[in-house]
Amino acid sequence: MVTAILQIFIVYLSGSVALLADTIHNFGDASTAIPLAIAFSLARRKPSKRFSYGYGRVEDLAGVIIILLILFSAAVAGYESLTRFLDPRPVGHLQAVALAAIIGCIGNEVVAEFRMKVGKEIGSAALIADGYHARIDGFTSLAVLIGAIGVWSGYPILDPLIGMLITIAILKIVLDSSKLVFTRLLDGVEPEVLDKVKDIAESVEGICEVTDIRVRWIGHRLHAEINASVDPSLSVEEGHEIANAVREKLLENFSYLSGTTIHVDPVTASGECCHCVPENLEKRKGKQKRILSVYPS
Known part of the structure; x- marks a missing residue:
């Protein structure tokens, strides 16, 4: 001025x-x-x-x-x-x-x-x-x-x-x-941000697989939603601790991250495809059979 x-x-x-x-x-x-x-x-x-x-x-x-x-x-x-x-x-x-x-x-x-x-x-x-x-x-x-x-x-x-x-x-x-x-x-985000979030989440001990990630900007703050699978034999408390470890590691690497929602699944039923969508039932059963060979019940 x-x-x-x-x-x-x-x-x-x-x-x-x-x-x-x-x-x-x-x-x-x-x-x-x-x-x-x-x-x-x-x-x-x-x-x-x-x-x-x-x-x-x-x-x-x-x-x-x-x-x-x-x-x-x-x-x-x-x-x-x-x-x-x-x-x-x-x-x-x-x-x-x-x-x-x-x-x-x-x-x-x-x-x-x-x-x-x-x-x-x-x-x-x-x-x-x-x-x-x-x-x-x-x-x-x-x-x-x-x-x-x-x-x-x-x-x-x-x-x-x-x-x-x-x-x-x-x-x-x-x-x-x-x-x-x-x-x-339009909730677009830089692809490298998405890749970095996934790499950090998968590097946390106890995480078997990161199946779904959604990241968006709200103003200058970043919000992430993550579906991560863990060993099905873990207790709810142990799964919760792993989710907290993911959140803390993300906060360490993203100063502008303000919100994270981490959904923890057993590795036998991981990902959005396994959350009670009728047409995906056969897909879910097939995945459970494959995983049970690694984590027998």
């Missing part, structure tokens, strides 16, 4: 449409902090009877709002650039435009580093997307600097052209951020 306010005065003085596009973009960036702040505030609330999983999903909705804000800034910047391209106007105070571009680049990079660092630490897709957005903004500010040099060299057409390039860069951010945010809204 500080960067955008500094730039807006120079836009007024110079009439640079490239700098105007960059300034609009920076105002858009500053406004994306508002839905994120609201989302993080709501996420701190304790789960209720109506929202038993808590309010972490609000963060994903904030990601959608951020994408819409970025898209709006692209539309405004594109309109202004096209208008100036069709109706060229002189650009003045080129030194001030260049200085504003440098300020914009530095300001955006500082914000980008901070947002991405914190986003990766807490596993927040929305915050990471916002950080990449700020980094691209820094590059667009450098594009404004190139435009100012072009105008100074006698090519004023470069100013609206740079504005159009900035618009294209903003649209690319919209596309990349949308993939990440909407994947999480």
Whole structure:
């Protein structure tokens, strides 16, 4: 916001449409902090009877709002650039435009580093997307600097052209951020996370097999549901201790893991296919026969 306010005065003085596009973009960036702040505030609330999983999903909705804000800034910047391209106007105070571009680049990079660092630490897709957005903004500010040099060299057409390039860069951010945010809204998760959860669970002593795993993000917190099989001769208490060992090992390896549901099955009836679905009865009997050769009753 500080960067955008500094730039807006120079836009007024110079009439640079490239700098105007960059300034609009920076105002858009500053406004994306508002839905994120609201989302993080709501996420701190304790789960209720109506929202038993808590309010972490609000963060994903904030990601959608951020994408819409970025898209709006692209539309405004594109309109202004096209208008100036069709109706060229002189650009003045080129030194001030260049200085504003440098300020914009530095300001955006500082914000980008901070947002991405914190986003990766807490596993927040929305915050990471916002950080990449700020980094691209820094590059667009450098594009404004190139435009100012072009105008100074006698090519004023470069100013609206740079504005159009900035618009294209903003649209690319919209596309990349949308993939990440909407994947999480649809309970998508990175495949490597799923593989890591399975490897950790299977490495716990007493676990014979991990048959089913479901992992999803709720905001920047990870939730896992695991079906694991154990020796059928174990007591309920021993099976419970093994499940706790799995949970503790997962928490050691995932700082952003907030919830785990571990269903312990006897190895003779493991997996979702063995939980009283009539059409799977024959499958279940066949599996029991195979397992009983290893764990005779």
